[in-house]
Amino acid sequence: MSGVSISLSEQAYLKIRDKIVRLEMAPGDVIREDALQAELGIGRTPIREALQRLARDQFVTVIPRRGMLVSGIDVMELSMLYETRAILEPYAMRLAAARGKQEHWVAMADNLQNARRPGVSNDELMSIDRKCHEIVWDAAGNRFLTDTLDMMYAQSDRLWHLYIADVADMRHAVEEHTEMYQALAAGDGDKAAALAEAHVRAFDEEMNLAVRKNLASPLVS
Numbered sequence: 001m002s003g004v005s006i007s008l009s010e011q012a013y014l015k016i017r018d019k020i021v022r023l024e025m026a027p028g029d030v031i032r033e034d035a036l037q038a039e040l041g042i043g044r045t046p047i048r049e050a051l052q053r054l055a056r057d058q059f060v061t062v063i064p065r066r067g068m069l070v071s072g073i074d075v076m077e078l079s080m081l082y083e084t085r086a087i088l089e090p091y092a093m094r095l096a097a098a099r100g101k102q103e104h105w106v107a108m109a110d111n112l113q114n115a116r117r118p119g120v121s122n123d124e125l126m127s128i129d130r131k132c133h134e135i136v137w138d139a140a141g142n143r144f145l146t147d148t149l150d151m152m153y154a155q156s157d158r159l160w161h162l163y164i165a166d167v168a169d170m171r172h173a174v175e176e177h178t179e180m181y182q183a184l185a186a187g188d189g190d191k192a193a194a195l196a197e198a199h200v201r202a203f204d205e206e207m208n209l210a211v212r213k214n215l216a217s218p219l220v221s
Contacts, residue, residue, distance in 0.1 A: 100139030
């Protein structure tokens with residue numbers, strides 16, 4: 001699997017995005033470049049490049065003469081997020097089944113084994129879920145597809161933290177990855193794709209239920 005080092009701009013992007021996803025920087029928060037530079041130990045130029053990319057990916061909103069704010073979450077766009085992932089995730093599965101190497105499936109099996117540890121937390125299970133997706137994207141070998149899915153997964157992850165992180169049971173989602181792993185290791189792209197679509201649909205249904213219960217949340221735009 002790929003072990004390419006990443007630029008300072010990429011490091012800044014991932015670190016700031018993670019803070020937004022985990023609601024350490026909540027919707028509506030003002031973004032201060034100097035504070036991010038001090039906290040992350042990364043210079044002005046990489047921070048600015050990261051923020052520009054975050055704005056393109058709709059995690060950050062630029063307000064003329066006011067600066068940058070963490071973007072709100074428009075619940076009306078949930079269906080668009082689902083319908084796009086429901087097409088792209090299965091496609092990635094088919095590519096991964098055709099192009100993936102044994103090392104990918106060994107890594108996926110090892111990652112899933114972590115879910116069986118006693119006392120594993122929901123946050124840890126969410127990390128295991130994400131890692132499974134990342135392994136599939138790497139196996140698919142299409143960086144344009146990977147970049148898009150990575151951004152969309154992060155948006156889904158932010159919604160998870162906002163609405164259901166405290167009440168969701170991620171164990172079932174990880175169990176679904178076990179089925180996908182078995183299909184991928186066997187080279188069955190069609191089965192893996194069908195399982196991926198069901199996986200995304202289950203998340204969408206759970207999220208929509210949570211949103212309907214929490215429409216009064218002050219964090220929702």
